[in-house]
Amino acid sequence: MAYNFKEVMNKTERLAPGHRMCAGCGGTIAVRNVLRGLRDEDKAVITCATSCLEVSTFMYPHTAWTDSFIHNAFENAAATCSGVQTAYSILKKKGRIDDTYKFIAFGGDGGTYDIGFQSLSAAMERNHDMVYVCYDNGAYMNTGIQRSSATPMYADTTTTPVGTVSNGKPQYRKDLAAIIADHNVPYVAQTTLLKNMRDLHEKAEKAIYTPGAAFLNVMAPCPRGWIYETAEIMEICRLAVDTCYWPIFEVIEGKWVLNYRPKNKLPIERFLKKQGRFRHLFKKGHEHLIAHFQAEVDKRWEALLVKCGGVGGTGGIGTLSHSTSQEI
Amino acid sequence: MSIRERLSGNEAVANAMRQINPDVMSAFPITPSTEIPFIFSSFAANGEVDTEFIPVESEHSALSAAIGAQAAGARSLTATSSCGLALMWEMLYVAASNRLPIALALVNRTLSGPININCDHSDSMGARDSGWIQIYSENNQEVYDNFVQAYRIAEHPSVRLPIMICQDGFITSAAVENIELLEDKEVKEFVGEYCPENYLLNSRQSQSIGPYAVSAYCMEAKRAQLEALKNAKQVVLEVAEEFAGISGRSYGLFEEYRLADADYAMVIIGSAAGTAKDAIDQLRADGQKVGMLKIRLFRPFPGEEIAAALKNARVIACMDRTESFNSQCGPLGAEVKNALYNAGQAPVVINYVYGLGGRDVAVENIASVYADLIGIDKTKDAGEKYRYLSLRD
Ligand SMILES: Cc1ncc(C[n+]2csc(CCOP(=O)(O)OP(=O)(O)O)c2C)c(N)n1
Ligand code: SF4
Ligand SMILES: [Mg+2]
Numbered sequence: 001m002a003y004n005f006k007e008v009m010n011k012t013e014r015l016a017p018g019h020r021m022c023a024g025c026g027g028t029i030a031v032r033n034v035l036r037g038l039r040d041e042d043k044a045v046i047t048c049a050t051s052c053l054e055v056s057t058f059m060y061p062h063t064a065w066t067d068s069f070i071h072n073a074f075e076n077a078a079a080t081c082s083g084v085q086t087a088y089s090i091l092k093k094k095g096r097i098d099d100t101y102k103f104i105a106f107g108g109d110g111g112t113y114d115i116g117f118q119s120l121s122a123a124m125e126r127n128h129d130m131v132y133v134c135y136d137n138g139a140y141m142n143t144g145i146q147r148s149s150a151t152p153m154y155a156d157t158t159t160t161p162v163g164t165v166s167n168g169k170p171q172y173r174k175d176l177a178a179i180i181a182d183h184n185v186p187y188v189a190q191t192t193l194l195k196n197m198r199d200l201h202e203k204a205e206k207a208i209y210t211p212g213a214a215f216l217n218v219m220a221p222c223p224r225g226w227i228y229e230t231a232e233i234m235e236i237c238r239l240a241v242d243t244c245y246w247p248i249f250e251v252i253e254g255k256w257v258l259n260y261r262p263k264n265k266l267p268i269e270r271f272l273k274k275q276g277r278f279r280h281l282f283k284k285g286h287e288h289l290i291a292h293f294q295a296e297v298d299k300r301w302e303a304l305l306v307k308c309g310g311v312g313g314t315g316g317i318g319t320l321s322h323s324t325s326q327e328i
Numbered sequence: 329m330s331i332r333e334r335l336s337g338n339e340a341v342a343n344a345m346r347q348i349n350p351d352v353m354s355a356f357p358i359t360p361s362t363e364i365p366f367i368f369s370s371f372a373a374n375g376e377v378d379t380e381f382i383p384v385e386s387e388h389s390a391l392s393a394a395i396g397a398q399a400a401g402a403r404s405l406t407a408t409s410s411c412g413l414a415l416m417w418e419m420l421y422v423a424a425s426n427r428l429p430i431a432l433a434l435v436n437r438t439l440s441g442p443i444n445i446n447c448d449h450s451d452s453m454g455a456r457d458s459g460w461i462q463i464y465s466e467n468n469q470e471v472y473d474n475f476v477q478a479y480r481i482a483e484h485p486s487v488r489l490p491i492m493i494c495q496d497g498f499i500t501s502a503a504v505e506n507i508e509l510l511e512d513k514e515v516k517e518f519v520g521e522y523c524p525e526n527y528l529l530n531s532r533q534s535q536s537i538g539p540y541a542v543s544a545y546c547m548e549a550k551r552a553q554l555e556a557l558k559n560a561k562q563v564v565l566e567v568a569e570e571f572a573g574i575s576g577r578s579y580g581l582f583e584e585y586r587l588a589d590a591d592y593a594m595v596i597i598g599s600a601a602g603t604a605k606d607a608i609d610q611l612r613a614d615g616q617k618v619g620m621l622k623i624r625l626f627r628p629f630p631g632e633e634i635a636a637a638l639k640n641a642r643v644i645a646c647m648d649r650t651e652s653f654n655s656q657c658g659p660l661g662a663e664v665k666n667a668l669y670n671a672g673q674a675p676v677v678i679n680y681v682y683g684l685g686g687r688d689v690a691v692e693n694i695a696s697v698y699a700d701l702i703g704i705d706k707t708k709d710a711g712e713k714y715r716y717l718s719l720r721d
Contacts, residue, residue: 045400045528055540060549063536068528070399071538072392073418079389082382083354083396083404088529090351090380091402099531119392122385 019064020056024230026220027135037204049077049111075115078123081105103130109150110140124183131207137222145225149174177217181251185213188251192219227276239271244301258308330508337500342367344475347515351402354382354393360497361435364407387412391419398428401527410437413451424459429482430490437497446686447497450650461491462627468505471495480567486559496599581630583622590619592701593641607694631667643701682717
């Protein structure tokens with residue numbers, strides 16, 4: 001079915017307003033738009049790892065979730081969701097359920113890349129019919145901005161503080177989408193909040209309606225942890241993509257597809273400059289740190305182009321397919 | 329009509345599971361409980377059960393998945409031992425606080441270290457305050473019977489809590505004994521269908537499970553949970569009575585063995601109770617007034633009933649098959665003394681630690697405990713009240 005923006009936006013909101021996420025939180029935007037991937041007639045059970053999202057949307061005695069929802073713990077959203085999905089499959093078989101249900105697990109980057117990684121890897125390997133969505137804000141925001149393996153290099157966090165002998169987090173981030181793709185699940189995609197969210201809507205729908213396990217990695221900026229004015233969120237996401245820091249791709253049945261290739265690949269400073277967590281990189285004498293960051297971005301981008309069947313280098317557009325053929 | 333079988337404790341519990349035919353099982357191998365999921369998987373592979381088996385990557389995920397499945401509205405279960413139960417620890421509390429009547433077949437094994445695969449009760453005793461109902465079994469017949477009764481207790485509307493059916497690793501789990509099974513149909517009728525009131529896949533009413541609760545609610549939630557756990561005591565008795573009707577085998581909160589007129593009593597848990605019965609018979613033949621109370625229900629702890637059953641005992645031995653590293657008593661010792669104190673009874677209580685890491689407990693060892701109790705009564709000198717039984721020098 002052709003994408004119809006109006007239709008998607010007119011779908012019933014499944015995350016009710018009135019929850020306690022910060023104003024302008026990228027996580028909330030990601031979640032609401034993932035839920036737009038559900039068909040109105042289908043029911044869903046949402047699983048959520050302990051995170052900002054969980055503690056802010058389900059505070060006894062109120063819930064912001066119109067669908068059934070389960071929070072179990074920090075590290076086990078995938079295993080929990082796999083249990084829910086398995087229950088559905090047997091109860092359906094036994095004729096005890098008529099409706100169609102879909103299963104979506106949400107976890108922050110901490111609950112996904114780090115403590116929940118084992119549980120996630122196993123649920124993906126077992127290929128449960130579920131979607132795991134990581135809303136990646138690149139740190140443990142809920143406990144006060146500690147580094148995770150998703151935190152970008154040189155970010156100032158409370159466990160990688162910038163100091164006289166520290167430039168923030170020493171390591172680059174883990175490429176989780178690629179790792180999950182290597183599980184050979186039917187569908188993996190990476191995206192962020194772009195333009196009218198079409199890319200996110202379409203990927204969410206594909207992930208939800210592809211039989212078997214699917215994984216979505218959605219960069220979801222956190223104004224508090226990244227230190228920027230909330231209104232800048234869309235610009236920051238665009239810069240993440242246009243600098244090739246956060247590539248937009250899909251892996252469909254093992255086939256890598258690059259969804260967007262910037263006409264002008266912007267220097268990484270453009271992305272870093274917007275955020276207070278990288279402020280120290282712009283001090284005099286720290287140019288080599290930015291150069292190092294740039295080199296890492298370039299290396300990973302080139303490798304991705306190869307995976308996607310494109311030609312290396314920053315030159316002309318190669319054989320890149322675009323699943324939605326839209327400008328994002 | 330009962331069926332005579334020769335089964336190990338693991339086979340017995342796997343057969344109870346087969347007869348119950350639950351919806352979802354998630355489990356991970358660990359000695360000595362590995363056989364349970366392994367036998368059960370073969371039932372599933374041969375179409376003898378409809379159960380979906382989730383071969384998870386860890387015990388943490390085993391219980392996490394069981395929590396998800398049970399919350400979704402499916403009757404769920406798992407099995408584990410030792411380190412596996414320890415890895416589940418965080419989730420044990422979540423299962424109980426979410427009031428999910430999951431059944432767990434526990435085959436008791438010591439917690440590392442040193443790593444050791446044999447029986448003691450350090451695993452389940454470590455989990456005793458997690459909010460689960462705990463029932464212990466002496467022999468293979470009891471393992472089977474207790475598992476058949478498990479869901480009726482756990483799912484009772486006044487309870488709705490997870491339940492752990494414990495048996496001693498290797499001692500009962502691997503030893504083959506003659507036991508009587510009920511007919512499949514009898515078990516199915518006895519256990520009945522699982523009809524939850526609130527569950528995720530209820531299309532008439534969506535549910536949110538596992539909230540964040542601020543201080544204004546958290547304490548009330550715990551108190552309500554305690555009430556449910558307390559209710560389990562009465563339900564255990566009702567279910568046992570109904571079970572006796574179909575099996576001819578009766579169960580209570582605990583078993584008294586030649587206890588009523590005993591001056592010297594032992595309180596014990598699990599398979600060593602069988603050894604104690606032999607020791608008691610020998611000592612009784614010599615005219616010694618010795619008896620025993622075998623714990624069946626440990627959580628909730630039936631303190632008042634136990635104190636009443638021990639009211640005639642002058643000297644009591646509490647037998648703990650675990651070390652709780654508080655330097656004054658084991659968990660059973662603490663519970664029993666608490667119950668006696670609350671009842672205004674003050675007999676001499678000696679707490680023994682025995683059988684750690686599979687250390688054998690023979691009739692002579694138990695007899696030596698009774699000899700200690702008799703000696704204490706004569707000399708009126710209790711000496712050390714926290715002792716180790718059959719410790720090598
Ligand atoms: C086992 C365990 N360890 C630690 C915590 C504390 N904790 C709760 S949320 C959280 C961080 C969450 O980070 P992330 O998953 O990235 O989500 P975010 O809050 O950033 O959205 C931590 C460390 C916990 N709840 N459980
Ligand atoms: S701290 Fe960040 S991630 Fe958490 S709710 Fe606020 S904006 Fe969102
Ligand atoms: Mg985070």
